[in-house]
Amino acid sequence: MARRASLAIAATAMAMAAAFACGTAAAQAEAPKYGGTIEVGSVYPTISALSWDLGDWNWKQNYDTGQVYEQLFAADLSKARRNGGKYAFQADAWLPEDAIRGELAESWKWTDPLTLEVKLRKNVRFPAKPGVMEERELTAEDVVFSYSRQSASAKKIPTYFDHLSKVEAVDKHTVVFRFKEFNAEWDYRFGWGYYSGIMPKEVATAGAANWKNVTGSGPFTLSQFVQGNSSTYAKNAQYWDTEKIDGKDYKLPFADKVVLRTVKDEATRNTMLRTGKLDVLEMVRWTAVDELKKSAPQLKWSRWLSYTGQYLALRVDTKPFNDIRVRRALNMAVNKQEIVKQYYGGNAELFAYPQHPDYSGYFEPLSAMPESVKELFTYNPEKAKKLLAEAGYPKGFKFKVQVCACSQDHMEMLPLIAAYLEQVGVRIEIQPMEYGAFLSAMTTKTNAPGYMMNNGHTNPTTTIRKSFVAGQVWNASQWSDPKFDARVNQAFQMRDLGKRQEALRAMTRDILAEAPYIWLPTPYLFTAWWPWVKNYDGELRAGAVRNGPIYARAWIDQEMKKKLGF
Template identity: 30%
Template sequence: MPEPTNFDSGLRGQGGALVDTVYEQYMGVDWTRGPAGSGVTNFASGANTLEDNYGPRIAESWETTEIGVWVLNIRQGVRWQKTSTDAGRLMNGRQVTADDVVSSFKRLLAVPTSWMNVGQPRAAKAASIEKTGPWEVTIRTPVDPMTSFTWLIQGAGFNRVYPPEVVAKYGDMGDWKNAVGTGPFILKDYVVGSSMTFVKNPDYWGRDLVGPGKGNQLPYINTYKELYVPDLSTRLAGFRTGKIDMVAAIVADDAKALLSANPKLESVTYMENTPWGITMRTDKQDLPFKDKKVRQALVLATDYQAFNDYFGGDSDFDVWPINKQVAAMYEPLSAMPQAVQDLYKYNPEKAKQLLAEAGYPNGFKTTVVVPSTPGERVDEVTVFKEMWSKVGVDLAIDIKEPAVYNSMNTARNNAEMSYRLLWGAYAQQLYFSPFSTSSTNNPSYINDPAGTAPFYADLYNEVGQYIFIDMPKAYETYKKLKPVALEEAWYIMRPTPSTYILWWPWLKNYMGQGNGPFRFHQSWIDTDLKRAMGY
């Protein structure tokens, strides 16, 4: 797991260290749709449809009386954790109320640095909440209902329920020792650069909804530890020796070596829903990228087959704007118009021709911002650099430390190009975040300023007619996006390699459903089996 950047995730616009362990949202991933239930979604890469996120949490049930109006019925019997800290004593295990939900929501709306306000300022500014019954709250989101659902209702903006008395006394939740939530685990200890240790919340409200433990009190695990082991070889050694029960985000070569050496290991393979790619400042009139021919030339100058070889022959470049795991919204490149298909076939001569037509017969120089860690990001951009040099494009690599790099990406203020994660998950695509003017998820400035690419705003409005009303129709309408977006060549994609999750068979009721904390609520360790296997 990555080192936490802060412990007040909702307020400070970054991180997420205690999400789903200590702090809970109104609704979240519906475990009954996962591999222990219907199997509709395996959750290895996250939720893949809107319906995957309808699972009840603090809100026992909810309804939309009209588009943009959300009535939440707050679960009774949920209690604040009884921790041994001053903050825990302040809350004293009292019952969570509708007033707590209102207080948390208003707090995040009021602070400019909250992730709600940073990520979706228009939606946040227009939102409001009120208590409309003893156990009922009503949230109104008149701007962009789909965006608002994801960020303000479902919880993408780290919208969790925070303890109001603790906030009132300490100002924020930035000190980990003040962490008091409603979740299945209590934060017991944090060692900077090493680990976070959680213990079971004995008063947790949740029960196992499906599978062999259906009806049981959750969580099963008494102690849950997140280790920060940035060195891959150390992480794999810990897993190999049984000191680590599960590892995620393992590349194919390493995974295959582990599986060969330990045939009893369990595994699943998946693709990350947030692919990497090179973004361009298409808003700057003095840069080449304003010209579609230049962007198309860069696509044609990218040898995706060679990139696939770079990843050991186990990758897919047909991953944007959505990949094949999001089946309801996906159409393959092979179904696109022939001209679009041809654009994604390596053709350096055609690339040179387009550059010449755009006024760059000898190519041009440009700079891409790249994070310093992990080191493979620089290696990957070096592959782009070598390919593009063959058509006269001289790509300089500007390596930035993580804090500077992340700040630049949030503000979208890189000078020319940036190598970064791109939002390809279903939710961000349905609310067109990568195509929405000033969104932080729109690093190539598509339709920014507004009106420069009206197709995307028009299609967003068309899809929006069916959101929460006829989702199959919404998914089908969304498919109009891909051929246009690919032909416009807004991003130069890096192929996404297959990724593996591996776990030992003693991790029970775990079926490869990702590595987010909520995935372990329903799991337990079979200590007898672990000993029998010699660990």
């Protein structure tokens, strides 16, 4: 009897698996449907557009303008997992070398070790924008203009384009990049990275900071912006690209509109998803997942380890944090294992920053680290007290910590960290700040001795450069070591991938041991979407925080949406 029951269960399971496989195959071959609006809850839910002017060098500009402004390169989404590939395309600014395609670039080649020639696609059009520009073709001069404008910006990240000597248009569709020296991030720096958007000069003339002037060659046009609420993008009927589905090419984009929502209240975001007011919610904290799965069981999910590391930066140019004993003591005083287990309910990794575990060849697990690093992730308040006494602070000290009020996670976690530090005599004054003022404090290097923040892993090289090279914008600890800077520069010039990975692993080990931060766990996050969102599987970025190419390829099955009661 038991055997027959087991066989019956097995047969049922096999039938269900076969049905699922058939359904998956059918879904993959399903013809796209045009029309409708994709409503998206932002992965940066509390932060509205920071600026529409690419020359302002704000980190979020590709998220806000990436539906409109295209770049030379983008993610090759044909290699996404939903297409049988191996990539989730969730990293904030990392594209594997075998998953990059030409976007505006039709082809590219090195004509010599320091000269890169890029051939642009022909007949890519900028649509007409009343009061800004007439319709016209994109040319090599637009690429040169965009690069030159970025490079001349007073807000440019120091050293960012120092590897280039000249960028020139040699004919209507050919751009040549002349290098002073090889840089391992050449394609990221001005190809698919944060500051690589190609903007027509007419927009700059009209005023690039005004959203009403924004126009580009991308799949959508910016049709409406409501500060603190939403950005709405309408279909660009002249868009050049296509998507191949079941062997047939279809003109992009499929949706008539994409709306990126800024919803500061977490409960409101989750309710909007559950009630179908959002088709996609790009970021869901673990605390809400179980309830959403119960109340909306049709939702589809992806779970991913955050590509944004978090830490409490300690300004090493101020006392007492110029003393490594103090910095190491504060790390040992915080019970990071308990934060993983209790605060995050196990939905976090103790050690996953500055390198991300997905960065194969660059990331080393904590078990492979030297004792000087392992010790920083082991709760040891007694040794912390001893180190503080040796450094001249037997009774501890007090310092100010700035935190962004926009981060509910940090606002909740920081009091917990304060309680740990109090156990070794260290007290903190918590200063919540709105995002604009919080970001400005770091970029102007006026941040407090303690600065609680998220910081994107970005990619395996940038994560080290931006955080620990002297003078860099995102170096909140003000870390400065000329020898370390020289090592970073040498690594960037290494053409040999294996040698570059070895160099980055060594630098990562060394900077971890120096403890310019209180290193904190990296949480797992979730993306949720309704099954009526087709040709989508939780992908988040097709370049540096850029989702435009992803939503250009997604469509809404409006019949399914109605059948599900929405």
